Amino acid sequence: MPRPASHSPAPVRALLVLAIFAAALAAAGPLRAQESRGDASGELPERRRPxxxxxxxxxxxxxxxxxxxxxxxxxxxxxxxxxxxxxxxxxxxxxxxxxxxxxxxxxxxxxxxxxxxxxxxxxxxxxxxxxxxxxxxxxxxxxxxxxxxxxxxxxxxxxxxxxxxxxxxxxxxxxxxxxxxxxxxxxxxxxxxxxxxxxxxxxxxxxxxxxxxxxxxxxxxxxxxxxxxxxxxxxxxxxxxxxxxxxxxxxxxxxxxQRLVHWLANPSIAYLLFVLGGLGLAIELSNPGMIVPGLLGAICIILALVAFSALPVQAGAIALMLVGIGLIVAELFVASGLLGVGGMVLLVLGGVLLVDDVDFEWFVEPSFGISLGFLIPTVVVLGAGAVYLLVRAAEARTIPQLGGDVGLLGERGRALSAIGPGGGEVFVHGERWRAISVRPIAAGAPVAVRNVDGLTLTVEEIV
CATH class of the missing domain: 3.90.226.10 (2-enoyl-CoA Hydratase; Chain A, domain 1)
Structure with missing residues (x-):
């Protein structure tokens, strides 16, 4: 007996699959040939931008x-x-x-x-x-x-x-x-x-x-x-x-x-940092307690030393600059004019000689170094600025002290109670103080402070 017709589609499906696969191969062939023709004609796909x-x-x-x-x-x-x-x-x-x-x-x-x-x-x-x-x-x-x-x-x-x-x-x-x-x-x-x-x-x-x-x-x-x-x-x-x-x-x-080392490896920068640092430290040592000049001076000196380590420098030139800074500071106390001028001359000379002229590890054009066009204006400005700061600091030392016991002397106030040799109370400088007086002072009278002994003020009545 023949098989049922319902089983006949299986060979048909197989033939269809083979037909589709063959069609795909046929289609791929022309595509590859087309790409080859494109290569032969020089029409390459767009190249990656370099x-x-x-x-x-x-x-x-x-x-x-x-x-x-x-x-x-x-x-x-x-x-x-x-x-x-x-x-x-x-x-x-x-x-x-x-x-x-x-x-x-x-x-x-x-x-x-x-x-x-x-x-x-x-x-x-x-x-x-x-x-x-x-x-x-x-x-x-x-x-x-x-x-x-x-x-x-x-x-x-x-x-x-x-x-x-x-x-x-x-x-x-x-x-x-x-x-x-x-x-x-x-x-x-x-x-x-x-x-x-x-x-x-x-x-x-x-x-x-x-x-x-x-x-x-x-x-x-x-x-x-x-x-x-x-x-x-x-x-x-x-x-x-x-x-x-x-x-x-x-x-x-x-x-x-790398930026910092390259920036510091410049004779002009190294020179400027060293002079600024030296002047800052000199101002701080001459006037202890200013803090800012000393702090900035220390930072500049450290940076200058880093720069010197990357440059061919002469120790003698550094010594000349140090002496020049010292003379500028000494000018404040002597006020002769000669010390300040001498200090500036030494700073210029130290800058000219800063780059070592016998260091064979450097290979540069003759122009490498610090030019006089940079040195002279820089030294004049820095020297004048340092003298100005030193003078201002000296003037500050002559201002009367306004804090502590000394700052109370001469201050005026009001007697809060009767005051005599045995004591009393006054209101001075915004505060209540124990006070004594050689002569009796009535409550409410204006007083002035003449002496300070611990927490006790000696006052007298203002007439």
């Missing part, structure tokens, strides 16, 4: 700025940025800090791009090494790079003049070897790099491109990123093609500690 981290080196190269740039490299690597952009405007700085930055740039697993700008900026002295260490470098019009001969101190002495022939040759040869290794690794003009160190060669932006010191001249950061887009650069892990055109720029901020 992201570039940016950090800024302005002022001296010091421990604070070195730590900041090293952190920037690490942050850019961790975040997976397409590149790290470093904007530079520096006169130079500490040699060890420069080496730390260069090591970080040469070992970075993210392309490091250095742009000297904006117009008017410079990559002086230590800035030459930082720029050469970049994978790609550019400069804004009106900028310059160079003057990397090792000099020391605010007067720009040659190391040989400051420390003898042997020391001069040692510093010069070491610096030349340093810059040669950087230029060779980055494929830049080794001959010019050596010349910049040996002869203080310095060139503007356009000439720097011609000499293969930097790659491009670009007026803005965006123009620089667009100009280097598509270049192939070498990283420790291999070659990478730069994707920086129309990049999203992400600012990488320094930490508070």
């Amino acid at each position: 992201a570039v981290g940016r950090c800024t080196l302005t002022g001296t190269v010091d421990a604070g700025s070195a730590a900041y740039l090293q952190d920037c490299v690490v942050d850019a690597e961790v975040a997976g940025y397409d590149a790290l952009l470093v904007r530079i405007d520096t006169p130079g700085g500490a040699l060890e800090s420069t080496r730390a930055i260069v090591r970080s740039f040469l070992g970075a697993e993210v392309p490091v791009l250095v742009w000297v700008g904006p117009s008017g900026a410079r990559a002086g002295s230590a800035g030459v090494f930082v720029t050469l260490a970049a994978n790609a470098a550019g400069m804004a019009p009106g900028t310059n790079i160079g003057a990397a001969h090792p000099v020391v101190g605010p007067t720009g002495q040659d190391p040989e003049e400051a420390g003898g022939k042997a020391m001069g040759e040692k510093v010069l040869n070491d610096t030349i070897a340093f810059v040669e290794s950087i230029a060779q690794q980055r494929g830049r003009n080794v001959e010019w790099a050596v010349k910049a160190v040996r002869e203080s060669a310095s060139v503007p932006a356009e000439r720097a491109v011609e000499l293969n010191v930097v790659d491009v001249v670009a007026p803005t950061e965006e123009a620089f990123l667009a100009a280097v887009d598509g270049r192939t650069v070498e990283l420790p892990s291999g070659e990478v093609v730069l994707r920086t055109a129309n990049a999203r720029i992400v600012e990488l901020e320094p930490s508070l500690g």
